[in-house]
Amino acid sequence: xxxxxxxxxxxxxxxxxxxxxxxxxxxxxxxxxxxxxxxxxxxxxxxxxxxxxxxxxxxxxxxxxxxxxxxxxxxxxxxxxxxxxxxxxxxxxxxxxxxxxxxxxxxxxxxxxxxxxxxxxxxxxxxxxxxxxxxxxxxxxxxxxxxxxxxxxxxxxxxxxxxxxxxxxxxxxxxxxxxxxxxxxxxxxxxxxxxxxxxxxxxxxxxxxxxxxxxxxxxxxxxxxxxxxxxxxxxxxxxxxxxxxxxxxxxxxxxxxxxxxxxxxxxxxxxxxxxxxxxxxxxxxxxxxxxxxxxxxxxxxxxxxxxxxxxxxxxxxxxxxxxxxxxxxxxxxxxxxxxxxxxxxxxxxxxxxxxxxxxxxxxxxxxxxxxxxxxxxxxxxxxxxxxxxxxxxxxxxxxxxxxxxxxxxxxxxxxxxxxxxxxxxxxxxxxxxxxxxxxxxxxxxxxxxxxxxxxxx
Amino acid sequence: xxxxxxxxxxxxxxxxxxxxxxxxxxxxxxxxxxxxxxxxxxxxxxxxxxxxxxxxxxxxxxxxxxxxxxxxxxxxxxxxxxxxxxxxxxxxxxxxxxxxxxxxxxxxxxxxxxxxxxxxxxxxxxxxxxxxxxxxxxxxxxxxxxxxxxxxxxxxxxxxxxxxxxxxxxxxxxxxxxxxxxxxxxxxxxxxxxxxxxxxxxxxxxxxxxxxxxxxxxxxxxxxxxxxxxxxxxxxxxxxx
Numbered sequence: 001x002x003x004x005x006x007x008x009x010x011x012x013x014x015x016x017x018x019x020x021x022x023x024x025x026x027x028x029x030x031x032x033x034x035x036x037x038x039x040x041x042x043x044x045x046x047x048x049x050x051x052x053x054x055x056x057x058x059x060x061x062x063x064x065x066x067x068x069x070x071x072x073x074x075x076x077x078x079x080x081x082x083x084x085x086x087x088x089x090x091x092x093x094x095x096x097x098x099x100x101x102x103x104x105x106x107x108x109x110x111x112x113x114x115x116x117x118x119x120x121x122x123x124x125x126x127x128x129x130x131x132x133x134x135x136x137x138x139x140x141x142x143x144x145x146x147x148x149x150x151x152x153x154x155x156x157x158x159x160x161x162x163x164x165x166x167x168x169x170x171x172x173x174x175x176x177x178x179x180x181x182x183x184x185x186x187x188x189x190x191x192x193x194x195x196x197x198x199x200x201x202x203x204x205x206x207x208x209x210x211x212x213x214x215x216x217x218x219x220x221x222x223x224x225x226x227x228x229x230x231x232x233x234x235x236x237x238x239x240x241x242x243x244x245x246x247x248x249x250x251x252x253x254x255x256x257x258x259x260x261x262x263x264x265x266x267x268x269x270x271x272x273x274x275x276x277x278x279x280x281x282x283x284x285x286x287x288x289x290x291x292x293x294x295x296x297x298x299x300x301x302x303x304x305x306x307x308x309x310x311x312x313x314x315x316x317x318x319x320x321x322x323x324x325x326x327x328x329x330x331x332x333x334x335x336x337x338x339x340x341x342x343x344x345x346x347x348x349x350x351x352x353x354x355x356x357x358x359x360x361x362x363x364x365x366x367x368x369x370x371x372x373x374x375x376x377x378x379x380x381x382x383x384x385x386x387x388x389x390x391x392x393x394x395x396x397x398x399x400x401x402x403x404x405x406x407x408x409x410x411x412x413x414x415x416x417x418x419x420x421x422x423x424x425x426x427x428x429x430x431x432x433x434x435x436x437x438x439x440x441x442x443x444x445x446x447x448x449x450x451x452x453x454x455x456x457x
Numbered sequence: 458x459x460x461x462x463x464x465x466x467x468x469x470x471x472x473x474x475x476x477x478x479x480x481x482x483x484x485x486x487x488x489x490x491x492x493x494x495x496x497x498x499x500x501x502x503x504x505x506x507x508x509x510x511x512x513x514x515x516x517x518x519x520x521x522x523x524x525x526x527x528x529x530x531x532x533x534x535x536x537x538x539x540x541x542x543x544x545x546x547x548x549x550x551x552x553x554x555x556x557x558x559x560x561x562x563x564x565x566x567x568x569x570x571x572x573x574x575x576x577x578x579x580x581x582x583x584x585x586x587x588x589x590x591x592x593x594x595x596x597x598x599x600x601x602x603x604x605x606x607x608x609x610x611x612x613x614x615x616x617x618x619x620x621x622x623x624x625x626x627x628x629x630x631x632x633x634x635x636x637x638x639x640x641x642x643x644x645x646x647x648x649x650x651x652x653x654x655x656x657x658x659x660x661x662x663x664x665x666x667x668x669x670x671x672x673x674x675x676x677x678x679x680x681x682x683x684x685x686x687x688x689x690x691x692x693x694x695x696x697x698x
Contacts (some may be wrong), residue, residue, distance in 0.1 A: 026571075251500040251687055284673055286501045291673065293504070293691030317688055319501050355480070355498045356664075356680070371480045371498060410477035415494050421480040 070107020154206030178215015380404025483661025516546030535570025
């Protein structure tokens with residue numbers, strides 16, 4: 001007797017694995033009773049519930065029966081049997097419910113000797129679709145994607161809920177959550193849609209910063225992921241050169257305004273390049289920004305600004321150079337720049353700009369000094385009309401000369417493009433002291449320029 | 458009246474020899490002590506390659522220039538030891554330079570490689586000097602007023618209130634207030650240009666004056682009827698070789 005009793009005690013000490021079934025709700029294991037109700041689910045939608053099978057015993061358990069039988073319900077992703085569960089361990093199982101029509105559904109969920117009646121209802125819902133120019137929800141994941149939207153701006157999309165069922169559908173709530181997403185606008189819940197009836201509403205996405213944003217549109221039991229990407233882009237800067245026509249030998253101001261405010265703090269540079277008209281030169285080193293002394297000037301703008309600033313100034317002064325051609329401004333920034341922010345300014349050919357002119361008599365001759373700017377780099381023909389001290393034109397009339405060769409040789413090597421200082425020497429036979437003054441003209445392809453009458457001291 | 462008869466012929470050879478060159482506005486002493494030629498004219502300027510480094514003060518008359526390093530005066534040929542620190546230099550057409558050594562409050566002539574100290578006392582802070590003959594015009598600040606005096610102390614002119622610096626030119630003067638640069642012509646008339654904060658004025662040539670401000674440099678063109686202010690492009694940072 002005592003041995004038998006001992007045997008019975010021994011048998012009790014080594015007893016069994018014990019399996020218990022739990023449903024995971026809000027992250028917690030909740031014990032499942034004889035029935036488990038999946039609740040209402042939109043027709044065509046899939047609802048999943050995660051279950052845990054716990055071995056609460058002291059011995060290893062073996063799951064040998066695992067089955068869901070009944071329309072609308074199915075086991076998802078279960079491992080092959082048998083499944084060994086160690087003492088204290090859990091096995092996770094997922095059961096899916098998908099109602100194909102408006103009806104009540106039930107199924108038997110068998111886990112070894114545990115038997116649970118699964119319940120669920122398919123309910124009629126309205127169908128969500130996007131309007132013209134908008135996308136989603138995508139058929140596979142139900143995601144509505146707003147795509148790339150510039151920070152500081154927003155985009156709206158119109159969606160519609162349509163009742164494709166034979167019965168009226170009531171929408172109890174429509175909620176949008178997630179940073180950057182708002183709506184639905186244009187619709188109030190609860191609302192009832194009769195068969196075939198449709199209602200439109202708008203969803204909006206306005207990213208507050210660069211980056212990827214996610215949200216959710218929940219319509220009763222259904223959820224749709226909202227997604228969008230905030231792009232920080234600089235709207236195409238409008239480059240303007242102050243006031244009137246541009247000519248060589250000037251300093252002009254360049255401004256840059258933004259059609260849309262800067263989405264974030266911006267920094268970058270405006271770069272000039274120059275294409276000369278004359279084949280004599282490859283570039284004009286006088287074309288440059290004054291503040292930097294180079295072809296590039298830095299700019300900044302704070303978030304919300306509509307004007308680029310240059311070292312705190314609203315404009316950047318540049319020299320137009322000393323040769324005709326085209327000055328091209330282009331923009332680079334620490335953000336992508338929309339469009340093509342370039343500006344081309346044409347510097348047209350001009351007659352020679354005479355800066356200074358003077359004459360001086362010497363023994364046996366005289367010298368005329370001329371400084372000027374020939375932006376065609378093609379000046380050459382000059383004309384000199386001399387007057388005596390009485391103001392009378394000399395009998396020989398205008399002296400003409402062609403210095404094209406000398407000018408061309410100079411311009412080809414000039415460090416200052418079309419700027420020049422020319423010294424013209426005359427040998428005079430006669431009494432130099434009787435010479436009083438001279439008119440000088442110089443011609444280039446754009447025309448003729450003349451000095452005021454130069455006195456000859 | 459019988460008209461004089463002349464035969465003028467162009468000396469093509471002479472033209473080819475003197476030829477065409479780049480116009481130069483003057484030699485400029487930068488904040489970095491480097492002297493560079495300023496090429497160009499009117500509103501278009503370009504810096505030439507550095508010609509001298511380590512320069513503290515510079516003065517030129519045409520092509521004749523005199524400059525000071527920290528401890529010496531030189532005209533490129535002759536050199537003399539000099540007091541250290543800042544100086545003002547005014548060069549005459551014959552190459553003689555009048556120098557004012559600020560730290561030592563000492564005027565001197567620099568000629569033929571020698572310094573001859575002068576017993577002049579301007580009685581205040583010397584802002585500008587201009588050599589004339591054996592004497593000079595001196596712009597001096599006494600208290601809150603600026604005067605133009607001769608070397609013997611005779612007062613020539615009182616400048617308006619608020620003048621902070623000046624440059625004495627040949628028959629003209631340029632001075633600066635807090636918010637303007639003023640050109641006073643030989644006839645006493647003035648032209649005012651809205652340039653703020655000028656800290657230094659220096660004659661580059663008879664045609665141009667350099668204006669230095671904390672925000673950048675400007676050039677004032679002095680040609681009668683063509684007076685204008687242009688911005689100077691930022692100078693390159695390289696030092697002279």
